[in-house]
Amino acid sequence: MTMPPVKYQRGDMVMGRWPGSSLYYEVKVLAFDSKSQLYTVIYKDGTELELKEQDIKSTAGFQPRSRSRSRSPGRRRSRSRSPARTTRRSSSRTAAAVAAAAITDSAVSSRRDTRLKDVEVMLSPVQTKEAENNSNNRHEKKEEKQKEENNTANKVNETTEAEPEKNQGRYNLRRRKDDGDAKPAETRPEQLEEKEAKRVGALASTLSTPLDFGGKIGAYFWLLFLPAWVFFLVLQVNREDPSLTNFPPPLPPLEAFWDAQALGFVILWILFQALLYVTPVGKLSEGMPLRSGERLKYRTNGFFAIVVSAITVAAAVHQGVDLTYIHSHFLQLATASLLISILLSVYLYIRSRYAAPEQLALGGNSGNVVYDFFKGHELNPRIKNFDLKFFCEMRPGLIGWCLINFAMALAEMKQHGLDAPSNSMILVNLFQLLYVVDGLWNEEAILTTMDLMHDGFGFMLAFGDLVWVPFTYTMQAYYLVSHPNPLSLPALAAIVILKLVGFYIFRKSNSEKNAFRRNPADPRLSHLKTIPTATGKSLLVSGWWGVVRHPNYLGDLLMALAWSLPCGFSHLLPWYYMIYFIILLVHRDSRDMSDCRRKYGSAWDEYCRTVRYRIIPRVY
Numbered sequence: 001m002t003m004p005p006v007k008y009q010r011g012d013m014v015m016g017r018w019p020g021s022s023l024y025y026e027v028k029v030l031a032f033d034s035k036s037q038l039y040t041v042i043y044k045d046g047t048e049l050e051l052k053e054q055d056i057k058s059t060a061g062f063q064p065r066s067r068s069r070s071r072s073p074g075r076r077r078s079r080s081r082s083p084a085r086t087t088r089r090s091s092s093r094t095a096a097a098v099a100a101a102a103i104t105d106s107a108v109s110s111r112r113d114t115r116l117k118d119v120e121v122m123l124s125p126v127q128t129k130e131a132e133n134n135s136n137n138r139h140e141k142k143e144e145k146q147k148e149e150n151n152t153a154n155k156v157n158e159t160t161e162a163e164p165e166k167n168q169g170r171y172n173l174r175r176r177k178d179d180g181d182a183k184p185a186e187t188r189p190e191q192l193e194e195k196e197a198k199r200v201g202a203l204a205s206t207l208s209t210p211l212d213f214g215g216k217i218g219a220y221f222w223l224l225f226l227p228a229w230v231f232f233l234v235l236q237v238n239r240e241d242p243s244l245t246n247f248p249p250p251l252p253p254l255e256a257f258w259d260a261q262a263l264g265f266v267i268l269w270i271l272f273q274a275l276l277y278v279t280p281v282g283k284l285s286e287g288m289p290l291r292s293g294e295r296l297k298y299r300t301n302g303f304f305a306i307v308v309s310a311i312t313v314a315a316a317v318h319q320g321v322d323l324t325y326i327h328s329h330f331l332q333l334a335t336a337s338l339l340i341s342i343l344l345s346v347y348l349y350i351r352s353r354y355a356a357p358e359q360l361a362l363g364g365n366s367g368n369v370v371y372d373f374f375k376g377h378e379l380n381p382r383i384k385n386f387d388l389k390f391f392c393e394m395r396p397g398l399i400g401w402c403l404i405n406f407a408m409a410l411a412e413m414k415q416h417g418l419d420a421p422s423n424s425m426i427l428v429n430l431f432q433l434l435y436v437v438d439g440l441w442n443e444e445a446i447l448t449t450m451d452l453m454h455d456g457f458g459f460m461l462a463f464g465d466l467v468w469v470p471f472t473y474t475m476q477a478y479y480l481v482s483h484p485n486p487l488s489l490p491a492l493a494a495i496v497i498l499k500l501v502g503f504y505i506f507r508k509s510n511s512e513k514n515a516f517r518r519n520p521a522d523p524r525l526s527h528l529k530t531i532p533t534a535t536g537k538s539l540l541v542s543g544w545w546g547v548v549r550h551p552n553y554l555g556d557l558l559m560a561l562a563w564s565l566p567c568g569f570s571h572l573l574p575w576y577y578m579i580y581f582i583i584l585l586v587h588r589d590s591r592d593m594s595d596c597r598r599k600y601g602s603a604w605d606e607y608c609r610t611v612r613y614r615i616i617p618r619v620y
């Protein structure tokens with residue numbers, strides 16, 4: 001069977017109809033999916049849509065508009081206008097003005113959301129002659145409004161008429177279906193047939209997304225560097241003087257890395273956590289809507305899991321189990337975990353090759369085996385209801401981190417003949433325990449984070465969750481075992497205050513965003529201002545998210561500082577987490593910035609203009 005030729009080519013400038021209206025805007029063709037027969041186009045404000053061929057026209061069929069031709073938006077605005085246009089001038093706003101005007105109290109905006117019939121991006125709309133005639137006759141008033149110029153801003157249109165309703169299901173605004181807070185305005189499952197949604201998912205997953213982490217070469221580098229770095233830290237921290245001047249640490253014989261019993265313990269630990277995860281205790285929480293419109297269910301019983309784990313460990317210690325084994329076999333335990341994370345990543349890579357397109361993440365499809373293996377391609381790999389990514393991120397490594405810290409406290413007592421751990425060790429243990437317990441208590445909030453919503457599950461996260469977190473986040477506690485650092489009372493008090501301030505910012509900001517994403521009409525958030533976006537989702541622009549663009553990172557960084565301070569300043573090694581964390585969060589922030597720019601177009605630009613700093617107010 002021969003396929004009909006593709007009418008529009010990648011890079012063509014054409015006119016694309018805006019969903020639910022008779023308006024056409026100049027768009028650029030980005031891709032065509034032969035399976036779904038949908039074109040991906042990009043509007044001038046950066047919003048991407050998938051359109052059918054019948055909703056695309058070549059520019060030739062459109063009335064030339066002298067006002068918009070070959071003039072920059074700036075020049076157009078400053079141009080003198082005909083008297084006939086003066087009545088419209090007030091709404092011929094600059095992009096910034098429109099978006100600024102669109103910053104509304106969330107109470108108002110959520111009320112407005114429920115009345116919305118359409119969300120419109122104003123991008124120099126142009127109509128076909130036919131449509132214009134009709135409009136002239138039927139909707140004179142509306143036509144007036146539609147003709148107004150506005151090049152890049154998103155605008156929420158409250159006044160659209162019935163026509164959009166019948167059109168809506170034919171268009172696919174990418175990301176709409178994974179929007180949590182767009183229900184009233186956007187998510188109309190009955191209008192979007194399942195088949196259509198699947199096709200959108202399929203198209204989205206085949207689009208190439210920009211490569212992260214230094215691209216293909218970067219992936220090779222990270223694959224080798226990350227495990228090597230873990231071993232470097234583990235070998236270094238054991239030394240009496242773990243300073244950089246003693247680099248590189250002497251390499252032990254290869255056999256020293258391996259211990260079958262250690263592998264057995266790691267497997268047992270993971271199975272134990274898996275058993276707790278599947279135990280039908282606790283809430284079944286809904287994830288954010290996927291591209292297919294589906295919402296997965298997650299068993300969020302993390303707090304139950306850590307409590308049962310703590311009781312089990314306490315009982316084992318009581319029975320005489322020597323947990324200092326973890327300190328003395330750290331290297332072998334790390335090797336065993338690395339092996340498991342590699343095997344898991346191979347499994348994940350293979351199954352992602354057979355996964356349905358709508359189950360894939362938007363990254364990890366470069367076609368390069370190493371990059372895709374590293375980045376991960378399947379969004380939510382599951383064995384029946386067992387969600388591998390969620391489980392790995394929240395259970396064995398995270399709870400294992402606390403177990404290892406506790407073992408380090410016991411090792412410190414044993415090594416120095418103490419009746420109780422040192423103050424520094426207690427602080428590090430309690431601070432990090434609080435962080436983990438909080439994460440598990442608010443486990444549902446993880447469902448609105450980048451990793452869960454957008455990232456595929458591959459080596460990076462599998463290794464990060466099973467090796468990186470338990471074996472490098474425990475460096476401070478490990479360091480303190482052989483490098484005691486007595487703390488004065490004022491120092492101790494200052495560190496505790498720092499931790500609490502950081503924790504407060506972290507928790508409040510994460511909860512605010514999570515509550516808003518889950519229910520934007522939440523009355524507790526009615527005092528907050530928001531910016532509507534073309535996807536139907538809004539952005540918080542006051543409250544914590546109006547202070548900086550990532551207030552949660554700020555709180556996290558303050559806490560990280562409080563974790564390193566108890567170790568003193570004699571070595572750089574216990575500061576490793578702080579340094580790594582700054583790099584990680586700065587990189588995550590810029591990754592998120594470009595993702596959000598792609599998703600929200602000029603609304604995101606407006607958010608960035610309103611909230612100028614990324615993580616630290618007035619600094620960064």
Ligand SMILES: NC(=O)c1ccc[n+]([C@@H]2O[C@H](COP(=O)([O-])OP(=O)(O)OC[C@H]3O[C@@H](n4cnc5c(N)ncnc54)[C@H](OP(=O)(O)O)[C@@H]3O)[C@@H](O)[C@H]2O)c1
Binds near residue numbers: 595
């Ligand atoms: N300890 C560690 O190793 C570690 C590592 C990384 C992260 N973390 C912590 O994990 C938590 C989650 O971090 P994350 O990196 O996933 O990022 P995040 O800040 O939780 O999520 C970013 C997402 O939030 C939404 N968003 C951004 N600005 C918004 C606004 N103004 N209003 C409403 N929604 C907005 C956007 O998603 P949508 O618009 O699509 O909803 C954006 O993609 C953070 O607290 C972070 O500190 C810890």
Ligand SMILES: CC(C)=CCC[C@@H](C)[C@H]1CC[C@H]2C3=C(CC[C@]12C)[C@@]1(C)CC[C@H](O)C(C)(C)[C@@H]1CC3
Binds near residue numbers: 394436449460463465
């Ligand atoms: C391999 C490397 C260098 C990176 C992998 C990153 C990975 C270790 C982190 C990515 C997201 C992080 C995260 C937490 C732990 C570390 C990550 C998985 C988190 C579960 C820690 C506890 C918090 O309360 C949290 C907010 C739930 C965290 C969510 C993000």
